[in-house]
Amino acid sequence: MIRPQQAPVSAALPGSLCSHDAPMIRPQWRHHWPLWLLAAVLLGVGLGGWIDRGERSAVGRLRPPSQPANPMVPIQPPARPRWVSPLVRSCQSGDPEQRLRLEQRLRALRSSVATVQIHPTNYGQRFQRDVFGRRLDSRPQLVVLHETVYGIGSAINTFVTPHPSDNDQVSYHALIGQDGSVVQVLDPSKRAFGAGNSAFNGQWVMTNPQVGGSVNNFALHVSLETPLDGEDNAPTHSGYTPAQYDALAALLAEWMARYPIPPEHITTHAHVDLGGERSDPRSFQWAELNTRLQNLGSLCG
Numbered sequence: 001m002i003r004p005q006q007a008p009v010s011a012a013l014p015g016s017l018c019s020h021d022a023p024m025i026r027p028q029w030r031h032h033w034p035l036w037l038l039a040a041v042l043l044g045v046g047l048g049g050w051i052d053r054g055e056r057s058a059v060g061r062l063r064p065p066s067q068p069a070n071p072m073v074p075i076q077p078p079a080r081p082r083w084v085s086p087l088v089r090s091c092q093s094g095d096p097e098q099r100l101r102l103e104q105r106l107r108a109l110r111s112s113v114a115t116v117q118i119h120p121t122n123y124g125q126r127f128q129r130d131v132f133g134r135r136l137d138s139r140p141q142l143v144v145l146h147e148t149v150y151g152i153g154s155a156i157n158t159f160v161t162p163h164p165s166d167n168d169q170v171s172y173h174a175l176i177g178q179d180g181s182v183v184q185v186l187d188p189s190k191r192a193f194g195a196g197n198s199a200f201n202g203q204w205v206m207t208n209p210q211v212g213g214s215v216n217n218f219a220l221h222v223s224l225e226t227p228l229d230g231e232d233n234a235p236t237h238s239g240y241t242p243a244q245y246d247a248l249a250a251l252l253a254e255w256m257a258r259y260p261i262p263p264e265h266i267t268t269h270a271h272v273d274l275g276g277e278r279s280d281p282r283s284f285q286w287a288e289l290n291t292r293l294q295n296l297g298s299l300c301g
């Protein structure tokens with residue numbers, strides 16, 4: 001992979017010595033050819049040694065451990081347990097009343113959804129290549145569930161505020177209020193800054209050699225508004241409303257139909273986070289989501 005960087009150096013130097021300098025040697029200097037030969041040998045040894053060191057660095061195996069990692073050698077995420085989805089595939093339909101309600105919800109979502117314009121510092125474009133030059137499939141292929149901790153208004157206020165510092169930039173694609181309202185914060189085609197250092201089933205995308213990879217390039221992020229009794233760091237709270245589970249199921253059904261997202265690729269921030277600091281969404285009831293997705297037919301197949 002480092003060949004394109006090496007090629008101009010090794011190709012240019014011999015060319016400049018042989019093709020241009022040699023014909024310019026004047027006849028009166030020719031009787032000093034032993035000195036020229038010695039100089040050429042010494043230069044050749046030095047040049048050869050330089051190229052050799054460069055190629056060893058490219059391979060990476062012979063580099064002294066004190067040197068920084070070569071950014072051209074792809075780096076894999078640390079080994080972590082694979083995601084075991086709590087969602088169960090099934091083609092059985094359930095409560096007809098619930099199905100009718102969810103189908104109405106899905107139709108409403110498809111016809112119109114509230115949107116908010118957030119500040120460009122808080123999101124980006126999906127990358128087509130990673131930092132190693134490899135082509136990426138930037139279609140959404142994963143959904144990461146979050147919670148807001150504070151109210152939905154506080155989250156929106158954060159997203160519309162300019163954040164010049166990388167550490168403060170954050171966004172999700174959608175927010176779901178306790179009353180079941182859905183706010184599209186970012187078009188799914190954009191890259192939300194929903195998870196920092198993160199990976200899913202051994203997959204991440206590294207776009208900056210100075211920091212670890214993340215799932216953001218192939219993820220959609222949705223966050224549930226936390227109830228008032230969850231505005232702290234406690235491990236649990238009173239949970240989410242039936243209206244929130246309805247809205248989440250409808251939104252996920254829409255995304256799963258539009259993108260290549262299987263049920264097994266719906267996960268949590270707590271699972272993908274490599275820093276071990278995230279535990280959201282706390283108190284999430286997978287059975288509530290499972291029932292609704294099954295009723296919408298999104299778990300069939």
Ligand SMILES: [Zn+2]
Nearest residue numbers: 146147269280
């Ligand atoms: Zn989160």
